[in-house]
Amino acid sequence: MNYYLGIDCGGTFIKAALFDENGNIRACERENVAVISEQSGYAERDMPELWQACAEVIRRTVKSSEIPPHLIKSVGISAQGKGAFLLDKDKRPLGRAILSSDQRSLPIVKRWQAEGLEQQIYPISRQSLWTGHPVSILRWLKENDVPRYDQIRHLLMSHDYLRFCLTGELYCEESNISESNLYNMATGQYEPQLAHLLGIEEIMDKLPPIVKANQIAGFVTEQAAQACGLTAGTPVVGGVFDVTAMTLCLADNQPHKLNVVLGTWSIVTGISNEIDDKQALPFAHGRYVEAGKFLIQEASPTSAGNLEWFVKQWKLDYQQINQMVAALPPAQSAVIFLPFLYGTNAKLGMTAGFYGMQAHHSQAHLLQAVYEGVLFSLMIHLERMCQRFPQVQTLRVTGGPAKSAVWLQMLADLTGKTLEIPEVEEIGCLGAALMAAEGVNGDSLALKQHQALRVIQPNPANFDAYQHKYRQYRKLTKLLEQMA
Incomplete structure (x- = not known):
C-alpha cells in the first residue's frame, strides 16, 4: 500500500492528513495558527512559527498513523490564496506574512478604482482589484515601508513558503499565482504590463518560476525530514490553492452543478473550458489543475468566520x-445581520452590524440572523454565477456550515436548489493529496472514487419567506453603500 500526505493551511488551522491509495484517511492532526492583528485592518502571520506548526502536524500525523515514512510516496500542500510571504536575499522571512484578509491597502485599491485601473487590468489578469492581492500589499509596502520593500528578493504565497521550507526550492504554484494580478490569463505567464500599471514594475524579477499543481517541485531535505518525520528525498508537488483543492474533491463538474465552499469565505465555483468575453460581470478566473480549463469563482470573506466571532463572545x-x-420560525424575524466582520461583497469599507432589533428579540434571533446573513451574502455570489452557468439545479456544498443540518436546510430553502454534501473528511488535505498522487502516478482517480453524497431537498413552503427577507437584506445593503 502506498500513501500520500496532504497538508492544508487555512485561516485558523494547519492540518496534515495521510491517505492510502484508496482515499481512506489513516491519520490526521491539526494545529491552530494565529492571525496577528495589532492594528485595525491588519492580518499577519509569523512565518517561522507557521513552518514549526506545519512540521509538528506532519510529525504527529506520521507518528499516529504508524505508517513507515518511506511508504509515503509524495506530499502536496493546499493553502489559502493571495497575500504576500516575502523573503530577503538570504531567503529568510522578511517580517511577518501579510494574509489575504489584510485590508491595510484599502485606500490604494479605492484610488486605483477611481483612476479606472480595474478596466485596464481585468482583460489581462481576469481579476478585479482587491486588498488581499499581492499587488495591493506590495504597493502599500512601496508607499509606506520603503526599507522593507527594497529588501524583497522573493515573493511567495502561503503554500509556496511551506514547500520552500520542505524542499529549499523556490516556485510559485499556478492555481494560486494565476489569481495574483501579476499573471496573464491568456498566455499563462507573468505579465510585466500589469506590474507597470500598478506601479510595482521592479517586483517582476522577484517572482520565482511557475510550477503546476501536480508537478514535482522538489524533495524533502534532510533538515526538513528531521523536523517533520518524513523520509528525506520524498517528492513534494507544487500544491494547490485551497479553493481549487476543494473543487477537485467535488468529483464531477457538470454544467447543472456549482460548487459552494462555506468556511471563512463564501465561495461559489464552476469549471469552464474557455474565457467568455461576452459576460457582462467581471468573474474572477484562475488556472485550473486540468490543462486548458479555468476555475471561475465569486467569493468574499463573509461566511462562517462571522459565527466564530459570536461563538467566542458568548461561549x-x-x-x-x-x-x-x-426552534424559530424560518425567516420570520425582522433582524438582519450584515456578515462583514472580515470584509464585504458590497461596497469596500462596509462593516458588520445588526439591523431591526427590538426589545422582544433574543440571542436566538441574533444567531438566526447570522445564519441568514451569511447565506444572503452567498446568494449574491450565487446569483451572479448562475448568469455564467445558467443550467444550475444542484449545489455541492463543503465547509464548516455543511456540518449543520439547520444551516444546510436554510440554504436549500433560500435557493430552491438541491444540495449535495460530499462525505469527505479533511477536504483541503484530500485535494492536496490528489495532486501529490498525480505528481508521482500520473492520475489520482483511486483516491476519490469512494465518495458518498448526502442529499438535501428544498422545502418549497419556506422559499417565499426567505426570498422576501433576502430582498430586505439587499435593500439595506444598498442604502448603507451610500454611506461607506
Whole structure:
C-alpha cells in the first residue's frame, strides 16, 4: 500500500492528513495558527512559527498513523490564496506574512478604482482589484515601508513558503499565482504590463518560476525530514490553492452543478473550458489543475468566520446554536445581520452590524440572523454565477456550515436548489493529496472514487419567506453603500 500526505493551511488551522491509495484517511492532526492583528485592518502571520506548526502536524500525523515514512510516496500542500510571504536575499522571512484578509491597502485599491485601473487590468489578469492581492500589499509596502520593500528578493504565497521550507526550492504554484494580478490569463505567464500599471514594475524579477499543481517541485531535505518525520528525498508537488483543492474533491463538474465552499469565505465555483468575453460581470478566473480549463469563482470573506466571532463572545457550542435557530420560525424575524466582520461583497469599507432589533428579540434571533446573513451574502455570489452557468439545479456544498443540518436546510430553502454534501473528511488535505498522487502516478482517480453524497431537498413552503427577507437584506445593503 502506498500513501500520500496532504497538508492544508487555512485561516485558523494547519492540518496534515495521510491517505492510502484508496482515499481512506489513516491519520490526521491539526494545529491552530494565529492571525496577528495589532492594528485595525491588519492580518499577519509569523512565518517561522507557521513552518514549526506545519512540521509538528506532519510529525504527529506520521507518528499516529504508524505508517513507515518511506511508504509515503509524495506530499502536496493546499493553502489559502493571495497575500504576500516575502523573503530577503538570504531567503529568510522578511517580517511577518501579510494574509489575504489584510485590508491595510484599502485606500490604494479605492484610488486605483477611481483612476479606472480595474478596466485596464481585468482583460489581462481576469481579476478585479482587491486588498488581499499581492499587488495591493506590495504597493502599500512601496508607499509606506520603503526599507522593507527594497529588501524583497522573493515573493511567495502561503503554500509556496511551506514547500520552500520542505524542499529549499523556490516556485510559485499556478492555481494560486494565476489569481495574483501579476499573471496573464491568456498566455499563462507573468505579465510585466500589469506590474507597470500598478506601479510595482521592479517586483517582476522577484517572482520565482511557475510550477503546476501536480508537478514535482522538489524533495524533502534532510533538515526538513528531521523536523517533520518524513523520509528525506520524498517528492513534494507544487500544491494547490485551497479553493481549487476543494473543487477537485467535488468529483464531477457538470454544467447543472456549482460548487459552494462555506468556511471563512463564501465561495461559489464552476469549471469552464474557455474565457467568455461576452459576460457582462467581471468573474474572477484562475488556472485550473486540468490543462486548458479555468476555475471561475465569486467569493468574499463573509461566511462562517462571522459565527466564530459570536461563538467566542458568548461561549456557545454549535449544537446549542443549531437547537436555538431550529426552534424559530424560518425567516420570520425582522433582524438582519450584515456578515462583514472580515470584509464585504458590497461596497469596500462596509462593516458588520445588526439591523431591526427590538426589545422582544433574543440571542436566538441574533444567531438566526447570522445564519441568514451569511447565506444572503452567498446568494449574491450565487446569483451572479448562475448568469455564467445558467443550467444550475444542484449545489455541492463543503465547509464548516455543511456540518449543520439547520444551516444546510436554510440554504436549500433560500435557493430552491438541491444540495449535495460530499462525505469527505479533511477536504483541503484530500485535494492536496490528489495532486501529490498525480505528481508521482500520473492520475489520482483511486483516491476519490469512494465518495458518498448526502442529499438535501428544498422545502418549497419556506422559499417565499426567505426570498422576501433576502430582498430586505439587499435593500439595506444598498442604502448603507451610500454611506461607506
